[in-house]
Amino acid sequence: MVKIEAPTLEEALILAAKELSCSVADVEYEIIEQPKKGFWGIGKKAAKIVATIAPVSAIPVIPEREIRRPLREHRERQEVIRPSCETRAEPKRFPLERRPKERENPREKERDALMASRESSLAPKEIESPPMSTPSASLATSKRVDALIDSNFFKEKNDIDRIAQEVEDEINLLFLNLPFKIERIRVRPFDETTLFIEFKGEDSALLIGKEGYRYKALSYLLFNWVNSKYGFMIRLEIAEFLxxxxxxxxxxxxxxxxxxxxxxxxxxxxxxxxxxxxxxxxxxxxxxxxxxxxxxxxxxxxxxxxxxxxx
Missing domain, CATH: 3.30.1370.180 (Ribosomal Protein S8; Chain: A, domain 1)
Known part of the structure; x- marks a missing residue:
């Protein structure tokens, strides 16, 4: 039995086969830790497995009397009728592979909910056309529609509360898979031109980095996104660093x-x-x-x- 650690599961199996002096197909292994890519190199983890050579009993052996038979007769006895495409059964899984049970990730449910709400908000809405009427009535209706469109346009443009909520959903979706224990990221208006973005949680201080270098990188990333898309400045607070x-x-x-x-x-x-x-x-x-x-x-x-x- 050997314990192998490698960047990926495939590399770990290859190393295990070399250590045990056998082929990869003869390796029986158990996954101790799945590999993770991390975020910006943060939280990256290697694959860890415990591997052994498969027992001899698990390898099929042809009886001696079968070996002594003529090759043609042996092939006829070993021939298996393959089912058609319609009735073909699912292939058997490799018996020596131990697949870990998939665990439900509560953060994936939150991500799906955020994606669903975003898709519903971006879905085009049907606009009912005004009924046909006299020219004067149509002109008055057209003016009212134009005024309503203008008022709604400027209202949406200046609706900082709505933008803050949209930015909050987007940021939480972006940082959902971080391997850190952080609370839901909050975004709220700070003043008429600035959004206040706050990170809290047990591991939030890890986003600051030595001498604040991660804080600066994160602030630069968020500012370029929020300012270019919404025209707002940001005030970033992580674990009361600012x-x-x-x-x-x-x-x-x-x-x-x-x-x-x-x-x-x-x-x-x-x-x-x-x-x-x-x-x-x-x-x-x-x-x-x-x-x-x-x-x-x-x-x-x-x-x-x-x-x-x-x-």
């Missing part, structure tokens, strides 16, 4: 703000991407009458400067 970063920058900027009030100008130290944007926002709120912008130093690092406007 809240903690804002509090840290607020504490750091406290003496910087005092110096700016005293001397009329100032600047921050070089800041990373997310922190730089947070500092820029807080300084603009603190000094609405001053010029607040980004600058790059010789090492291409970003920092924020505060100065008076040129008159």
């Amino acid at each position: 809240k903690n970063q804002e509090e840290m920058i607020r504490n750091y900027l406290s003496p910087v703000i005092e110096n700016i009030k005293k001397f009329g100008r100032g600047q921050t130290r070089p800041l990373d991407g997310v922190l730089a944007h947070i500092a820029l926002k807080q300084l603009r709120e603190e000094f609405p009458d001053k010029y607040v912008s980004f600058r790059l130093n010789s090492d291409n690092e970003r920092y924020v400067i505060v100065n008076d406007f040129n008159k």
